[in-house]
Amino acid sequence: MPDNDGPLNLPVDQGPERASGRSSSIPGPQPTSSTHGPAASPHFVLHNGDGDGDGERHGAIIAAGPDNISDEDEFALTDGYETPASGSASVTSSVYAHTYEHGRRYQHFKNGRYPIPNDDDELHREDMKHAMLMELCDGELFYAPIGRNPHKILDIGTGTGIWAVEVGDRLPNAHVRGIDLSPNQPVWVPPNVDFLVDDCEQGEWLDQDADLVHFRFMAIVLKDVAGVLRHAFASLKRGGWVELQELCAEILCDDGTMADNDPVKYMYELARQAFAQFGMDVMLPKGLGPLLRDAGFENVQCVVKKVPIGPWARDKTLRVIGMYQEMAVQDLMPVLPGRPFTALGMSQMESQVTLAHARQGLGDTSVHRYFEYYFWFAQKPWA
Numbered sequence: 105m106p107d108n109d110g111p112l113n114l115p116v117d118q119g120p121e122r123a124s125g126r127s128s129s130i131p132g133p134q135p136t137s138s139t140h141g142p143a144a145s146p147h148f149v150l151h152n153g154d155g156d157g158d159g160e161r162h163g164a165i166i167a168a169g170p171d172n173i174s175d176e177d178e179f180a181l182t183d184g185y186e187t188p189a190s191g192s193a194s195v196t197s198s199v200y201a202h203t204y205e206h207g208r209r210y211q212h213f214k215n216g217r218y219p220i221p222n223d224d225d226e227l228h229r230e231d232m233k234h235a236m237l238m239e240l241c242d243g244e245l246f247y248a249p250i251g252r253n254p255h256k257i258l259d260i261g262t263g264t265g266i267w268a269v270e271v272g273d274r275l276p277n278a279h280v281r282g283i284d285l286s287p288n289q290p291v292w293v294p295p296n297v298d299f300l301v302d303d304c305e306q307g308e309w310l311d312q313d314a315d316l317v318h319f320r321f322m323a324i325v326l327k328d329v330a331g332v333l334r335h336a337f338a339s340l341k342r343g344g345w346v347e348l349q350e351l352c353a354e355i356l357c358d359d360g361t362m363a364d365n366d367p368v369k370y371m372y373e374l375a376r377q378a379f380a381q382f383g384m385d386v387m388l389p390k391g392l393g394p395l396l397r398d399a400g401f402e403n404v405q406c407v408v409k410k411v412p413i414g415p416w417a418r419d420k421t422l423r424v425i426g427m428y429q430e431m432a433v434q435d436l437m438p439v440l441p442g443r444p445f446t447a448l449g450m451s452q453m454e455s456q457v458t459l460a461h462a463r464q465g466l467g468d469t470s471v472h473r474y475f476e477y478y479f480w481f482a483q484k485p486w487a
């Protein structure tokens with residue numbers, strides 16, 4: 105890669121399978137966000153299921169946030185919305201319960217699986233990464249060529265719901281459903297958008313007629329990626345598409361400016377080992393092709409994009425993207441001494457020294473570090 109004064113050469117590379125040329129999946133100029141007032145309807149769903157071992161019951165649409173839960177930890181729903189599955193019309197408040205560790209908030213539902221908090225700081229980081237990807241992808245929300253008039257779109261691991269809301273804005277004739285373990289999504293959303301609190305690995309969210317099943321930053325946190333891809337395959341109509349937008353958390357450098365003992369690279373190597381303790385493989389995104397084929401998909405394609413870490417690029421847009429990426433790294437760092445590094449047996453002193461060296465390293469723009477983002481999309485056969 106060139107030095108800091110030369111033009112940046114970070115092309116949109118093709119991954120293991122070359123992505124064919126295609127027109128924009130969403131025609132015409134489109135807004136990237138909107139503000140929704142009382143005319144919209146809050147749609148929250150808790151899926152029917154077997155619970156998570158804590159006696160939780162699911163199967164109701166929640167019309168508002170946790171403030172609506174009574175002192176008895178349960179409330180009846182009478183807003184008249186159609187429930188996606190028959191069963192209970194009430195739900196315990198445990199889906200809103202949280203665990204606090206190391207000064208951060210973690211979701212209690214399915215507690216222990218995910219070593220990243222779900223507090224406001226983390227939610228802001230997720231929205232910032234969305235803004236970065238919109239810059240990186242020239243405003244495109246997905247690459248899968250689903251046509252001009254999709255009817256149903258699923259967003260698995262929707263997080264703050266920002267992707268689902270923007271897709272709902274751009275495609276008002278499509279029903280967009282976001283699925284997540286945490287009910288962190290906005291209350292007021294477009295009328296064609298709703299959210300499901302559910303565990304995507306259980307497969308109870310299957311619809312069988314979706315045009316697109318979308319994942320973002322999910323491959324490394326799933327314990328059974330192959331199983332979830334099979335669920336996605338079953339949820340799609342014939343000819344439907346799946347897309348996974350994933351970061352491969354490996355620090356790379358092309359021009360020799362990064363030393364072997366680079367402190368940022370070392371921190372991410374420790375993070376890789378730490379997340380492995382939770383069953384997470386941060387290197388998996390670059391190897392999703394065989395898993396997609398094994399799940400039954402065909403026409404497997406991949407676009408790989410290089411993202412600078414820090415504002416060292418000469419290109420103005422890539423400098424902005426690099427600033428976003430560095431901020432995302434900086435905001436992740438306070439999380440690492442919590443569950444991740446504790447799982448490695450590191451002391452708080454050792455963790456903080458590691459982070460201090462990494463912060464100092466991030467400030468050196470003469471080191472041209474970058475990540476690779478993988479955009480995989482594949483099609484369910486027509487026959």
